Amino acid sequence: xxxxxxxxxxxxxxxxxxxxxxxxxxxxxxxxxxxxxxxxxxxxxxxxxxxxxxxxxxxxxxxxxxxxxxxxxxxxxxxxxxxxxxxxx
Amino acid sequence: xxxxxxxxxxxxxxxxxxxxxxxxxxxxxxxxxxxxxxxxxxxxxxxxxxxxxxxxxxxxxxxxxxxxxxxxxxxxxxxxxxxxxxxxxxxxxxxxxxxxxxxxxxxxxxxxxxxxxxxxxxxxxxxxxx
Numbered sequence: 001x002x003x004x005x006x007x008x009x010x011x012x013x014x015x016x017x018x019x020x021x022x023x024x025x026x027x028x029x030x031x032x033x034x035x036x037x038x039x040x041x042x043x044x045x046x047x048x049x050x051x052x053x054x055x056x057x058x059x060x061x062x063x064x065x066x067x068x069x070x071x072x073x074x075x076x077x078x079x080x081x082x083x084x085x086x087x088x089x
Numbered sequence: 090x091x092x093x094x095x096x097x098x099x100x101x102x103x104x105x106x107x108x109x110x111x112x113x114x115x116x117x118x119x120x121x122x123x124x125x126x127x128x129x130x131x132x133x134x135x136x137x138x139x140x141x142x143x144x145x146x147x148x149x150x151x152x153x154x155x156x157x158x159x160x161x162x163x164x165x166x167x168x169x170x171x172x173x174x175x176x177x178x179x180x181x182x183x184x185x186x187x188x189x190x191x192x193x194x195x196x197x198x199x200x201x202x203x204x205x206x207x208x209x210x211x212x213x214x215x216x217x218x219x
Contacts, residue, residue, distance in 0.1 A: 003102075010096075012103040014125065015110050037124060083131045086099050 003065050009077060010086050013038055013063070018045060021072065022060035028052070040081045092137060100136035104129040108144060115155050126153040149173075151180035 003011045013035045020031040031054065033047030043054045056075035063071050080088055111125035126148050133140060148155045149162070154177050156162040163174040166186070173182045 007099065010099050012106050014128075015106065036121065082128060083135050086096050086103070086132065086136065 003067070005065070005069055005071050008063065008065060008071055009073070010088070012082070013043065013078070014082075016066075017064040018043070019062045020045075020054065020059050021062055023054075024058040025055075028054055028059060038082045041079055043075075043078075097136050097138065100132045100138055104132050104138060104140075105144075107132075108147070111155055112147075115157065119154070119161075122155050123153050126155060146182075146184065149175040149178060149180055150182065151175065152178035154178075 014037065016035050018033065018035055020028050023029050031045060031047055031052060033045040033052070035043055036046045036051060037044035041056055043056060045052050045054055054075075056079045059075040061073055061075055061078075063073070065071060078085070107125045107129040111122040111129070114125065115122045130153060132138065146156075152175060154161050154175065156173065156175075158164045161176055163176060165172045165174070169186055169188075171184045171186060173184070175181075
Protein backbone atom coordinates (compact mmCIF):
# COMPACT_ATOMS: atom_id res chain seq x y z
CA UNK A 1 0.00 0.00 0.00
CA UNK A 2 1.46 3.34 -0.97
CA UNK A 3 2.13 6.03 1.60
CA UNK A 4 -1.16 7.51 2.72
CA UNK A 5 -2.19 9.95 5.34
CA UNK A 6 -2.75 7.16 7.78
CA UNK A 7 0.11 4.75 7.25
CA UNK A 8 2.89 7.25 6.77
CA UNK A 9 3.81 7.00 10.45
CA UNK A 10 4.93 3.48 9.75
CA UNK A 11 6.47 4.29 6.42
CA UNK A 12 9.79 5.66 5.26
CA UNK A 13 10.36 9.31 6.10
CA UNK A 14 13.65 9.59 4.29
CA UNK A 15 13.17 11.42 1.04
CA UNK A 16 10.06 13.30 2.09
CA UNK A 17 9.80 17.08 2.09
CA UNK A 18 9.13 18.47 5.52
CA UNK A 19 8.41 21.80 7.21
CA UNK A 20 8.84 22.48 10.92
CA UNK A 21 5.69 24.24 12.03
CA UNK A 22 6.21 24.58 15.75
CA UNK A 23 9.15 23.96 17.98
CA UNK A 24 10.27 24.61 21.50
CA UNK A 25 13.58 25.59 19.95
CA UNK A 26 13.01 28.84 18.05
CA UNK A 27 15.96 28.27 15.75
CA UNK A 28 14.15 25.28 14.26
CA UNK A 29 10.90 26.99 13.42
CA UNK A 30 10.06 27.27 9.72
CA UNK A 31 12.87 24.94 8.79
CA UNK A 32 12.07 23.52 5.38
CA UNK A 33 13.85 20.70 3.62
CA UNK A 34 14.12 17.01 2.82
CA UNK A 35 14.64 14.22 5.32
CA UNK A 36 18.01 12.59 4.68
CA UNK A 37 18.40 10.38 7.71
CA UNK A 38 16.59 9.21 10.78
CA UNK A 39 17.49 7.81 14.18
CA UNK A 40 15.45 6.96 17.22
CA UNK A 41 14.94 10.52 18.38
CA UNK A 42 16.21 12.67 15.54
CA UNK A 43 15.53 13.60 11.97
CA UNK A 44 18.26 14.95 9.76
CA UNK A 45 16.82 17.53 7.45
CA UNK A 46 18.71 18.98 4.54
CA UNK A 47 17.74 22.59 3.98
CA UNK A 48 19.65 24.13 1.13
CA UNK A 49 23.30 23.53 1.83
CA UNK A 50 22.95 22.71 5.50
CA UNK A 51 21.94 19.51 7.19
CA UNK A 52 20.17 20.12 10.47
CA UNK A 53 19.54 17.59 13.19
CA UNK A 54 16.06 18.01 14.59
CA UNK A 55 14.84 16.23 17.73
CA UNK A 56 11.51 14.58 17.04
CA UNK A 57 10.07 15.15 20.47
CA UNK A 58 10.11 18.94 20.41
CA UNK A 59 8.68 19.67 17.00
CA UNK A 60 5.46 19.80 15.10
CA UNK A 61 5.94 18.87 11.47
CA UNK A 62 4.22 18.98 8.12
CA UNK A 63 5.28 16.29 5.66
CA UNK A 64 4.56 16.34 1.96
CA UNK A 65 3.79 12.84 0.73
CA UNK A 66 4.76 11.60 -2.75
CA UNK A 67 1.14 11.74 -3.86
CA UNK A 68 1.01 15.45 -3.06
CA UNK A 69 -0.94 15.27 0.18
CA UNK A 70 0.25 17.15 3.24
CA UNK A 71 0.16 15.65 6.70
CA UNK A 72 0.73 17.44 9.96
CA UNK A 73 1.95 15.51 12.93
CA UNK A 74 3.48 15.96 16.32
CA UNK A 75 7.04 14.74 16.25
CA UNK A 76 6.61 12.79 19.48
CA UNK A 77 4.48 10.31 17.62
CA UNK A 78 7.39 9.55 15.33
CA UNK A 79 9.88 8.74 18.05
CA UNK A 80 11.43 5.34 17.53
CA UNK A 81 14.04 3.65 15.41
CA UNK A 82 13.05 3.63 11.73
CA UNK A 83 13.04 -0.15 11.57
CA UNK A 84 10.81 -0.33 14.66
CA UNK A 85 8.30 2.16 13.36
CA UNK A 86 6.91 -0.31 10.86
CA UNK A 87 5.31 -2.25 13.64
CA UNK A 88 4.34 0.52 16.00
CA UNK A 89 2.35 3.64 15.08
CA UNK B 90 6.88 -13.31 16.44
CA UNK B 91 3.86 -11.56 15.11
CA UNK B 92 4.45 -10.93 11.42
CA UNK B 93 1.32 -9.27 10.18
CA UNK B 94 0.94 -9.04 6.46
CA UNK B 95 0.49 -5.28 6.65
CA UNK B 96 3.87 -4.94 8.35
CA UNK B 97 5.52 -6.92 5.64
CA UNK B 98 3.88 -4.94 2.85
CA UNK B 99 5.09 -1.69 4.31
CA UNK B 100 8.55 -3.15 4.84
CA UNK B 101 8.76 -4.21 1.20
CA UNK B 102 7.80 -0.77 -0.02
CA UNK B 103 10.24 0.93 2.30
CA UNK B 104 13.05 -1.33 1.20
CA UNK B 105 12.43 -0.59 -2.46
CA UNK B 106 12.20 3.12 -1.77
CA UNK B 107 15.41 3.12 0.23
CA UNK B 108 17.35 1.17 -2.35
CA UNK B 109 16.30 3.43 -5.17
CA UNK B 110 17.11 6.50 -3.06
CA UNK B 111 20.50 4.97 -2.36
CA UNK B 112 21.21 4.59 -6.05
CA UNK B 113 20.37 8.22 -6.62
CA UNK B 114 22.58 9.42 -3.80
CA UNK B 115 25.51 7.24 -4.79
CA UNK B 116 27.06 9.98 -6.91
CA UNK B 117 27.02 12.71 -4.29
CA UNK B 118 27.44 10.85 -1.03
CA UNK B 119 28.57 7.26 -0.90
CA UNK B 120 28.28 7.02 2.88
CA UNK B 121 24.69 8.17 2.82
CA UNK B 122 23.91 5.62 0.12
CA UNK B 123 25.45 2.95 2.32
CA UNK B 124 23.34 4.06 5.23
CA UNK B 125 20.18 3.67 3.14
CA UNK B 126 21.20 0.18 2.08
CA UNK B 127 21.91 -0.65 5.72
CA UNK B 128 18.45 0.51 6.73
CA UNK B 129 16.90 -1.50 3.93
CA UNK B 130 18.88 -4.53 5.08
CA UNK B 131 17.70 -4.14 8.66
CA UNK B 132 14.12 -3.97 7.48
CA UNK B 133 14.67 -7.04 5.34
CA UNK B 134 16.03 -9.01 8.30
CA UNK B 135 13.45 -7.87 10.79
CA UNK B 136 10.44 -8.50 8.59
CA UNK B 137 11.76 -11.53 6.72
CA UNK B 138 11.62 -10.03 3.27
CA UNK B 139 13.14 -11.79 0.30
CA UNK B 140 14.87 -9.61 -2.23
CA UNK B 141 14.56 -10.18 -5.95
CA UNK B 142 17.74 -11.46 -7.63
CA UNK B 143 18.35 -8.07 -9.25
CA UNK B 144 18.06 -6.19 -5.99
CA UNK B 145 20.15 -8.55 -3.96
CA UNK B 146 23.06 -8.30 -6.34
CA UNK B 147 23.36 -4.54 -6.29
CA UNK B 148 25.39 -4.27 -3.13
CA UNK B 149 28.02 -5.96 -1.00
CA UNK B 150 26.50 -8.21 1.66
CA UNK B 151 29.17 -7.39 4.13
CA UNK B 152 29.65 -3.66 4.02
CA UNK B 153 26.43 -2.71 2.23
CA UNK B 154 28.10 -0.54 -0.35
CA UNK B 155 26.35 -0.18 -3.68
CA UNK B 156 28.42 -1.73 -6.41
CA UNK B 157 29.76 0.26 -9.27
CA UNK B 158 32.34 -1.65 -11.32
CA UNK B 159 35.64 0.15 -11.26
CA UNK B 160 34.65 2.37 -8.39
CA UNK B 161 33.50 0.19 -5.56
CA UNK B 162 34.07 -3.28 -6.92
CA UNK B 163 36.09 -5.40 -9.29
CA UNK B 164 34.21 -7.81 -11.54
CA UNK B 165 35.84 -10.84 -13.05
CA UNK B 166 34.73 -14.08 -14.62
CA UNK B 167 36.46 -17.09 -13.18
CA UNK B 168 35.67 -20.77 -13.37
CA UNK B 169 32.19 -20.34 -14.73
CA UNK B 170 31.19 -17.75 -12.17
CA UNK B 171 31.01 -13.99 -11.97
CA UNK B 172 33.31 -13.02 -9.13
CA UNK B 173 32.76 -9.64 -7.53
CA UNK B 174 35.43 -8.30 -5.21
CA UNK B 175 34.37 -5.44 -3.00
CA UNK B 176 37.02 -2.74 -3.07
CA UNK B 177 35.92 -1.44 0.27
CA UNK B 178 35.87 -4.48 2.51
CA UNK B 179 37.45 -7.20 0.41
CA UNK B 180 34.44 -9.47 0.56
CA UNK B 181 34.02 -11.78 -2.41
CA UNK B 182 30.67 -12.61 -3.94
CA UNK B 183 30.32 -15.32 -6.52
CA UNK B 184 27.38 -15.78 -8.83
CA UNK B 185 27.18 -18.92 -10.92
CA UNK B 186 26.67 -18.47 -14.64
CA UNK B 187 24.21 -20.64 -16.47
CA UNK B 188 25.86 -22.46 -19.38
CA UNK B 189 23.34 -21.35 -21.99
CA UNK B 190 23.92 -17.63 -21.42
CA UNK B 191 26.29 -15.73 -23.64
CA UNK B 192 29.74 -15.79 -22.08
CA UNK B 193 31.38 -13.79 -24.81
CA UNK B 194 31.12 -10.51 -22.89
CA UNK B 195 31.60 -9.94 -19.21
CA UNK B 196 28.11 -10.37 -17.88
CA UNK B 197 27.96 -7.20 -15.86
CA UNK B 198 24.63 -6.55 -17.49
CA UNK B 199 23.26 -9.71 -15.92
CA UNK B 200 23.67 -8.02 -12.57
CA UNK B 201 21.92 -4.91 -13.70
CA UNK B 202 24.93 -2.77 -12.86
CA UNK B 203 25.61 0.48 -14.57
CA UNK B 204 28.43 0.02 -16.98
CA UNK B 205 30.03 1.82 -19.86
CA UNK B 206 31.33 0.92 -23.27
CA UNK B 207 33.28 3.00 -25.74
CA UNK B 208 31.07 4.61 -28.33
CA UNK B 209 29.96 2.18 -30.96
CA UNK B 210 31.03 -0.91 -29.06
CA UNK B 211 28.43 -3.64 -28.92
CA UNK B 212 27.02 -4.71 -25.63
CA UNK B 213 24.72 -7.54 -24.68
CA UNK B 214 22.68 -5.42 -22.32
CA UNK B 215 20.52 -3.95 -25.07
CA UNK B 216 21.16 -0.34 -24.10
CA UNK B 217 22.58 2.07 -26.60
CA UNK B 218 25.97 3.11 -25.29
CA UNK B 219 27.15 6.41 -26.68
